[in-house]
Structures are given as C-alpha cells and as structure tokens.
Amino acid sequence: MKILIPVKRVIDYNVKIRVKSDQSGVELDNVKMAMNPFDEIAVEEAVRLKEQGKATELVAVTIGPAGAVEQLRTALALGVDRAIHVPADAMIEPLNVAKILAKIVEKENPDLVLLGKQAIDDDANQTGQMLAALLDWPQATFASKIEMNGGDFSVTREIDGGLETLSLTLPAIITTDLRLNTPRYAALPNIMKARQKPIESITPDSLGIALQNRLTVIKVTEPGKRKSGIKVADVAELVRRLKEEAKALS
Amino acid sequence: MSILILAEHDSAALKAATLSTIAAAKKLDLPIDLLVLGEGIDAVATQAKNIEGLRKIILGDNAVFKDILAETFSQAVLALAGEYSFILVPATTFGKNILPRVAAKLDIQQISDVIDIESPQRFVRPVYAGNAIQTIETAQEKNILTIRPTSFNAVALGAAQDTPVEKKEFSLTPPRVRFVGIEASKADRPDLSSARIVVSGGRGVGSKENFKIIEELADRLGAAIGASRAAVDAGYVPNDYQVGQTGKIIAPDLYIAIGISGAIQHLAGMVGSKVIVAINKDPDAPIFQVADYGLVGDLFTILPELHNELQK
Ligand SMILES: Cc1cc2nc3c(=O)[nH]c(=O)nc-3n(C[C@H](O)[C@H](O)[C@H](O)COP(=O)(O)OP(=O)(O)OC[C@H]3O[C@@H](n4cnc5c(N)ncnc54)[C@H](O)[C@@H]3O)c2cc1C
Numbered sequence: 001m002k003i004l005i006p007v008k009r010v011i012d013y014n015v016k017i018r019v020k021s022d023q024s025g026v027e028l029d030n031v032k033m034a035m036n037p038f039d040e041i042a043v044e045e046a047v048r049l050k051e052q053g054k055a056t057e058l059v060a061v062t063i064g065p066a067g068a069v070e071q072l073r074t075a076l077a078l079g080v081d082r083a084i085h086v087p088a089d090a091m092i093e094p095l096n097v098a099k100i101l102a103k104i105v106e107k108e109n110p111d112l113v114l115l116g117k118q119a120i121d122d123d124a125n126q127t128g129q130m131l132a133a134l135l136d137w138p139q140a141t142f143a144s145k146i147e148m149n150g151g152d153f154s155v156t157r158e159i160d161g162g163l164e165t166l167s168l169t170l171p172a173i174i175t176t177d178l179r180l181n182t183p184r185y186a187a188l189p190n191i192m193k194a195r196q197k198p199i200e201s202i203t204p205d206s207l208g209i210a211l212q213n214r215l216t217v218i219k220v221t222e223p224g225k226r227k228s229g230i231k232v233a234d235v236a237e238l239v240r241r242l243k244e245e246a247k248a249l250s
Numbered sequence: 251m252s253i254l255i256l257a258e259h260d261s262a263a264l265k266a267a268t269l270s271t272i273a274a275a276k277k278l279d280l281p282i283d284l285l286v287l288g289e290g291i292d293a294v295a296t297q298a299k300n301i302e303g304l305r306k307i308i309l310g311d312n313a314v315f316k317d318i319l320a321e322t323f324s325q326a327v328l329a330l331a332g333e334y335s336f337i338l339v340p341a342t343t344f345g346k347n348i349l350p351r352v353a354a355k356l357d358i359q360q361i362s363d364v365i366d367i368e369s370p371q372r373f374v375r376p377v378y379a380g381n382a383i384q385t386i387e388t389a390q391e392k393n394i395l396t397i398r399p400t401s402f403n404a405v406a407l408g409a410a411q412d413t414p415v416e417k418k419e420f421s422l423t424p425p426r427v428r429f430v431g432i433e434a435s436k437a438d439r440p441d442l443s444s445a446r447i448v449v450s451g452g453r454g455v456g457s458k459e460n461f462k463i464i465e466e467l468a469d470r471l472g473a474a475i476g477a478s479r480a481a482v483d484a485g486y487v488p489n490d491y492q493v494g495q496t497g498k499i500i501a502p503d504l505y506i507a508i509g510i511s512g513a514i515q516h517l518a519g520m521v522g523s524k525v526i527v528a529i530n531k532d533p534d535a536p537i538f539q540v541a542d543y544g545l546v547g548d549l550f551t552i553l554p555e556l557h558n559e560l561q562k
Pocket residue numbers: 013037038120451452453454455477478479480481492493494495496497498508509510511512513514515516519529530531532535547548549550
C-alpha cells in the first residue's frame with residue numbers, strides 16, 4: 001500500500017497571531033512556521049502503518065512557498081520516503097490545493113491519501129473532502145482510529161454526537177483528528193538522513209493547473225476584544241454577582 | 251436566484267444549528283428551500299412547516315439516507331444544485347463533512363464558517379482560531395457556505411405555515427463506504443452546542459473520577475458539560491465534549507471554565523459566550539483575560555462551596 005500525505009506549512013500553533021495594521025493579512029515575516037499539527041498526526045499514522053508492514057511507500061507533498069520544503073524535510077525525518085514540492089503562493093485556496101493533489105494522485109497512484117482535517121491558518125476544513133470528490137473516492141473525515149482488515153479500512157470518526165465507524169474500500173481519503181495518535185519527534189540521526197532523501201519539484205503549470213484564487217480578501221481585522229472582567233474574592237461574591245449583576249443565574 | 255439549505259436533524263426534529271443557518275440565509279433576501287434527507291422523516295417536515303419564510307420543503311425520504319454518508323448526501327444536493335445560487339449548511343461535523351464534496355464537484359470555492367453576511371457577495375469569517383477576522387468577496391455565480399450557528403440567532407418555530415412539501419426521489423451511485431455503527435454519547439443533559447449554561451473542565455480536574463464534581467455542578471445548574479482538549483485526550487470525557495478551534499464552537503449565556511488554562515485553541519470555541527466565569531488556582535492563567543468573573547483558588551475546595559452556595 002502506498003500512502004500520499006499532503007502537509008501544509010503554517011504559523012506554529014504556539015505563536016500569537018498579529019494582524020497587519022494595513023488590514024492586508026497577518027504578519028508572516030520572522031514568525032516561527034511549522035507543519036500543520038493535523039498533518040503531523042497524518043505523517044505519524046502513515047509511519048506507523050509502514051512500521052507495521054502495512055504500508056510500503058510514503059510520499060509527502062506540499063503546495064507552498066520555498067520555505068515549505070522545511071516541512072517536507074521534517075516529514076522525511078519522521079520516516080516518509082520521499083517528497084514533492086509544488087511551488088505556490090502561501091495563500092492558495094483549498095479547491096486549488098485539491099485540484100493539484102488530484103493531479104499528483106494521478107501521477108503517483110497512492111492507495112490512500114492521509115490529510116489533516118483542518119489547516120490551523122485558514123481553518124477551512126475542506127481539502128480532503130474536495131479531493132475525495134474530484135477523485136470519486138470514499139472518505140472518512142475526522143479519524144480518531146484507523147484499523148486495516150485485508151484491503152479495507154475501518155475508521156472511527158469524531159462527530160458532534162459521539163463516535164461513528166465507517167468501513168471503506170481502497171483507494172480512499174482519510175483526514176485526521178487530534179485523538180488519532182501522538183506524533184513522535186524526529187531523532188537527530190534521522191534528521192541527518194533525511195537530507196539525503198529526494199524532494200522533487202513539480203510546478204502547477206506542468207500539472208495544467210492555473211492557481212487563480214476565486215475569492216478576494218477585502219480585509220483582515222482583529223477580533224473584537226472582550227471588556228476586561230474582575231476577580232471575585234470568594235464563592236459568595238461570585239454567586240451574588242452572577243445573580244444580581246450579570247443576571248446569568250436565577 | 252434562490253437558496254438551498256441542507257437540514258441537519260435527528261429524524262424527529264431539526265437541529266438548532268439548522269435553525270441558525272436558516273436565520274443566516276434570510277440575510278440574503280432570496281427564496282429559501284429546505285432539503286431534508288433521511289428515512290422516516292415526516293416529523294421533521296411537519297416541524298419545518300412551523301418556520302416562517304420557507305418557499306418549500308424538499309423531502310428525500312429513503313432508506314439510503316438512513317445513515318449520513320457524505321457520498322450519498324452530496325449526490326442528493328448535487329442533483330438539486332443547478333437551480334440555486336446559494337447552498338448552505340451548518341458548520342457542524344455534519345455540514346463540514348458533506349459540503350466540500352458538493353463544492354468541488356461544482357468547481358466552486360466554498361466559504362467555511364461564515365459569521366456574518368454583509369451582502370450576497372461579501373462574507374465575514376474567522377481564521378487562525380478566531381485571532382483574525384477575514385472579510386471576503388466572491389465573484390462566483392454560485393456560492394457554497396457553511397454557517398457558524400452561534401453567530402446567527404435561530405429562527406423561531408411558530409404557527410404552522412402552508413409551506414409546500416415536495417417529495418423527491420434520487421438516483422444515486424452506490425458509495426464505496428459502509429456505515430458500521432455509532433457510539434452515541436449519552437443525551438441525559440442539555441446539548442452542548444445549544445445549552446444556555448455550560449460547565450467545562452480541563453486538565454486541572456485531574457481524573458475521570460474527579461470529573462464527577464463537574465457533573466454535579468452541571469446538574470445543579472441544568473447545564474451541559476464541556477471540556478478542554480487536554481481533558482478529552484486524557485479520557486476524562488468523550489471527544490464530543492471538546493470546546494475549541496477544532497472542537498465545538500459554542501456561545502452560551504454562561505460559561506464556567508474550571509481548571510482550564512485558556513489556550514487560544516480553547517478560547518476560539520467559547521469567547522463568544524455572554525458571561526464567562528473562570529476558576530483556576532493560577533492567578534496568571536490566560537483564561538482570566540477573557541473571564542468576566544475570575545475566582546483564583548483550588549477547584550476542589552471551591553466547587554463544594556459553590557454547590558452549597560447555590561443550594562441556599
Ligand atoms: C491543532 C491543535 C488544536 C487544538 N484544539 C483545541 C481545542 O479545540 N480545544 C481545546 O481546549 N484545546 C485545543 N488544543 C490544545 C490547547 O493548545 C491546550 O493544550 C489545551 O486547551 C489545554 O487544556 P487545559 O487548559 O485543560 O490544560 P492546561 O493548559 O494544562 O491547564 C490546566 C489548568 O488547570 C489549572 N489547575 C490545575 N489544578 C487545579 C486545581 N486543583 N484547581 C484549580 N485549577 C487548577 C492550572 O492552573 C492550569 O491553568 C489544540 C491544540 C492544537 C495543537
């Protein structure tokens with residue numbers, strides 16, 4: 001089984017986001033970047049499937065600026081075999097990402113594409129589902145458990161009402177949720193070894209995809225701030241204020 | 251020019267998130283059709299008649315829709331999509347799972363998690379866990395939106411209207427995915443997404459057993475229970491209790507955060523609450539920056555006191 005793992009370069013989840021004063025976007029200069037956390041979970045799951053002898057080849061792909069090669073190196077250090085970089089602007093829309101991924105799938109013929117459920121920058125939660133539609137493949141989004149039985153996958157999904165289990169036939173799309181696994185850290189020798197692993201560059205043009213965005217960002221602003229509250233001295237004061245002042249309790 | 255809304259329901263009634271999505275659609279000022287898919291869903295159609303301002307209710311009542319699969323539901327929406335200029339669903343796990351499939355098939359860039367509609371071409375949505383707010387404009391002829399339910403006040407259910415109900419048969423390609431089962435969370439408390447009061451516990455609660463004190467407080471207040479990711483990861487509570495950027499986005503009248511530090515990913519799910527109370531032993535915990543009322547101290551001494559005080 002061959003697995004394709006699309007990974008996105010995003011602002012590290014620990015960084016405090018700063019909106020630019022000209023409202024054109026958020027500050028990306030000199031900001032710590034990292035692999036989207038859900039994609040780390042996807043890489044980890046793929047590596048585990050390979051360690052268990054269930055996957056034979058792992059290919060990571062990123063669509064993004066030159067710096068995104070760093071995230072591919074991270075994936076390689078974690079156990080991915082080779083990687084593909086599709087150069088593009090950082091603000092590429094999910095539909096275009098899905099179209100490029102569909103072309104890469106045509107070239108690479110993976111049995112499974114493992115994506116994150118959501119990129120923590122655009123918070124779109126679209127790409128995996130879109131790719132599944134473009135390929136007419138079955139999907140299991142928000143996966144918290146993946147089991148292989150023969151050629152089928154049994155996937156447990158985190159949904160609003162609890163946990164749902166689906167059985168899907170390959171080739172298929174799975175998107176990861178937080179509880180799927182806890183990603184490992186790359187060991188130093190593996191980081192060194194990853195430098196030898198191949199990264200291929202494929203332009204969107206050569207895939208026949210034009211990268212025009214469909215939506216125009218008019219402005220990006222800071223969210224409204226809550227007015228600051230108070231510290232109460234004790235439980236009695238808390239309950240009194242909740243009843244009399246906030247009218248939040250009767 | 252009209253709007254199609256795919257309804258989320260539980261076969262008996264529409265989910266509150268659907269009622270909020272209808273409220274959002276009304277801002278577009280176009281005729282609204284509600285698509286209800288499922289098996290044995292007459293009750294949902296009857297209830298939908300109590301909503302003012304729907305042009306028609308389209309009922310796809312068929313065994314293939316008994317289980318919610320993105321593959322079948324998206325095909326049904328696609329079969330109807332042609333005549334609509336907007337397709338809307340709630341931005342819940344239901345809507346998020348299905349709608350991007352529809353968008354990709356129609357070659358449309360979906361707009362996720364809309365929190366405001368400024369015009370039929372202009373939408374507002376949060377990015378970066380709500381730390382930045384984007385206003386975007388679309389020139390697409392057809393637009394596909396998922397709606398954040400907490401940003402729109404649910405439409406009211408009033409007197410029965412004479413909204414026509416159109417029964418529809420769909421011919422579908424069988425999916426290569428099979429529904430195996432669902433492990434539903436117990437529904438003996440108010441629904442987290444729409445509860446008026448939510449009591450949430452975090453890592454500070456310490457264990458699954460300790461979570462009982464959170465449950466007792468919730469029951470005392472008739473509240474729903476929420477949790478931080480740390481509490482869910484540690485197995486104190488089920489996954490669907492998670493509040494935050496990648497969990498549930500809620501906006502109750504009263505949110506009580508107990509033993510939760512207030513990471514941005516958590517705040518993303520609850521800063522819209524009307525009144526926020528934080529109980530934490532660390533006076534510098536970031537949760538206090540968004541709390542209307544903060545109480546510094548050990549939750550294991552505070553909660554029993556609170557319980558007693560509320561009994562008075
Ligand atoms: C991609 C990604 C997505 C995420 N999505 C979410 C999400 O949707 N929702 C979410 O919640 N998190 C999410 N997180 C995790 C988030 O970053 C935090 O790690 C998490 O919210 C921390 O949970 P916590 O506040 O319970 O734990 P901690 O940060 O460990 O805080 C525990 C708090 O309890 C207090 N405490 C301890 N003992 C006591 C006591 N006896 N009495 C009173 N107070 C006490 C401590 O002072 C501390 O402030 C996400 C992270 C990532 C990377």
